[in-house]
Amino acid sequence: MEATVKQKLVSEFIGKCRSEGLSVTPQRLLIYQALVDDTSHPSPEKVYQTLHADHPTISLATVYKTLETFQKHGLVSLVTTLHNTLRYDPKVKRHHHIVCVKCKKVIDLEDAELDALKIPKAVTRENNLIDYSVHFNVICAECREKK
Numbered sequence: 001m002e003a004t005v006k007q008k009l010v011s012e013f014i015g016k017c018r019s020e021g022l023s024v025t026p027q028r029l030l031i032y033q034a035l036v037d038d039t040s041h042p043s044p045e046k047v048y049q050t051l052h053a054d055h056p057t058i059s060l061a062t063v064y065k066t067l068e069t070f071q072k073h074g075l076v077s078l079v080t081t082l083h084n085t086l087r088y089d090p091k092v093k094r095h096h097h098i099v100c101v102k103c104k105k106v107i108d109l110e111d112a113e114l115d116a117l118k119i120p121k122a123v124t125r126e127n128n129l130i131d132y133s134v135h136f137n138v139i140c141a142e143c144r145e146k147k
């Protein structure tokens with residue numbers, strides 16, 4: 001992610017925290033920044049590992065709780081429970097994912113045609129559609145080579 005894109009996400013985050021009545025503590029900011037810096041859609045464990053060296057006082061439980069709070073307030077999104085692990089995403093706007101089923105790598109995909117998908121009647125007949133995103137399960141080039 002480019003530096004300007006990151007800055008924009010962080011300043012939007014601060015703005016959204018304020019409008020959600022959530023105080024922007026240094027710890028919350030650190031955790032959000034770690035998420036923005038890591039384009040892999042990291043799990044809470046990975047965010048914790050990233051922060052741990054420089055911030056040994058932040059516990060794994062805190063990272064879990066903080067990310068959960070962010071998600072409840074629409075500050076981050078949760079990638080559909082993937083391979084039984086939680087994976088967080090600083091992007092909350094609709095986008096799609098390419099997921100390697102072997103190494104569990106998650107790559108962002110922006111695609112106007114997918115954004116404009118014709119929603120099947122079976123989905124909307126009795127339900128209110130909130131949002132959707134498309135996951136493409138793949139075996140990535142790296143994993144293919146490893147064989």
Ligand SMILES: [Zn+2]
Pocket residue numbers: 100101102103104105139140141142143
């Ligand atoms: Zn892979």
Ligand SMILES: [Zn+2]
Pocket residue numbers: 041089091095096097107108109
């Ligand atoms: Zn994403």
